[in-house]
Amino acid sequence: MNDVDLREQFHNWAAPLRAAAAPEFAGIRRRARRRTARLAALAGGTAAAIAVAVSLVGGVLTGPAGGPDHVSHPASFWGQSRYPAPGQAPYVFINGSASGSPMIGDAASGRIAGRLATVGTRGIFGAAAVTSNDRLFVLAQQSEADRITFAEARITPSGSVLLRRILPGISVAASQIYGMTVNPAGTRLVLNTWPAGRTGAGKLLVYDLTAGTLVDSWPENHTGVVTFQYWPTADRLALYWQDSGSLAYSGLRILNTAVRSAGPSLAAATQPGPDLRGYHRGAFTADGSVALNMIQSGSAEVLQEFSARSGALLRTIPIGTARAQQDSPDFCGVLWASADGRELLTQCGRRQQEVVNGTVTRVKLAWNFLAPQTPVTTFAW
């Protein structure tokens, strides 16, 4: 039996199911309402329980004047924030949810800095990227006119948001974005695109954000794909290249974007980086010193921290249960990491944690974050 036969068997088997009429739409609507009500009740119940617990603890520690607004974290990396967000970089872009429009919020206080609508076009925000100091967000806008355009959202010193359109757009008919990263200085942006219909090779595009121009583009090949990337310096991009055609290229590779491409493929234009094969689901801290890798271990979702230099396992941190992840549309992984990885905020399902030098504390942040769905980024922090 060959592939064609097997595929045909599948399609014959599924034909009656595919032809099945969809049940009445009203049933779906009722189910959606019930689900929303259930989640609201759950969130309300949780909030009430937390409020009671906080007021009880506050009462014991501070007397009658204590309450949620008086609760502060001990002097630490997080400063005196109401929520355990870094004082220097608390801003997070949240790309809408069932209950709200896209916004940028101050995660340290829970304040909404600004609600956002696409600039110069009607559509939605797709991919999003942010500098490591959380003051510049680059947002890809997908419109009904089959164009992907770009906007930047800058946080002003007073904490408001300035939104404006930047960079030339690209055609949806030609490309879809599957990755986008901005360098720490906010001067360069890299886009990973694949062709519409996903046949053929993708491209890696580098933009100069200061000049507002496309600097260069590198063709990927048919057998490789960038799974994640970060900028260790203003010009050098580190990317994890997974190539099923040529294993010689697979692994962490470094691209010097200051050198013109002169037509080579992306794989050929890059130099091998540290040998870190196997970090397919991972990410790197901004300084590139720590590799963060999510694995499922038994019934737990576990975060592994590896030294990017030696490959040694530094620590493992349980962040939630596999069941919590499977049953929930919520994000499971690292929400935010300090440049050296010593401070982390994680979420898995509804469970949120701060990790400071390996010490784990359960927390409740101002927002819960949905899992990203390619090509739409649900948050950037």
Place this chain on the structure above:
Amino acid sequence: MASSDDFREFYRASYGRTLATVAALVGSKHEAEDITQEAYARALARWSWLHGFDLPDAWVRKVAVRLAVDSSRRRRTRLAATLRLESLRPPQPPQPDDDLRYTPLGAALLDLPIRERQVVVLHYLADLPVDEIARECGLPAGTVKTRLAAGRRHLAERLAQYPEAVT
């Protein structure tokens, strides 16, 4: 902008495809319908941002597949827990209208471990290439290829027991 009519159209157009994928994973039409409708209900709750996707059905499929895989794992646990009671039950007649496991392919599929079944169904039924399955399942492409090869081999062995299913 997103509207209820947009969703209805999307729902009617894509329901059958999603149902078939889920049914191949869980082996029961009734259970597949329940899971598929749950996935669409979740999509409806997020339609204001989901409608801008190039392929919103990919989002629904991902949610539905996740629910189906979870359901299959739960069923395995339930079966293990109630296996010792099997001898006390009256024999259950097959229900061809519901249970897809009484077809050769359905039976062969349900014999596969769920991790192999998932990639086989996504590849042969949803027509996804390896890279896309890897992205959708959060797996390395190499792992998907390995599971696909094992699943194909196991499927062929089981289908060989049903001569009419082999072409």
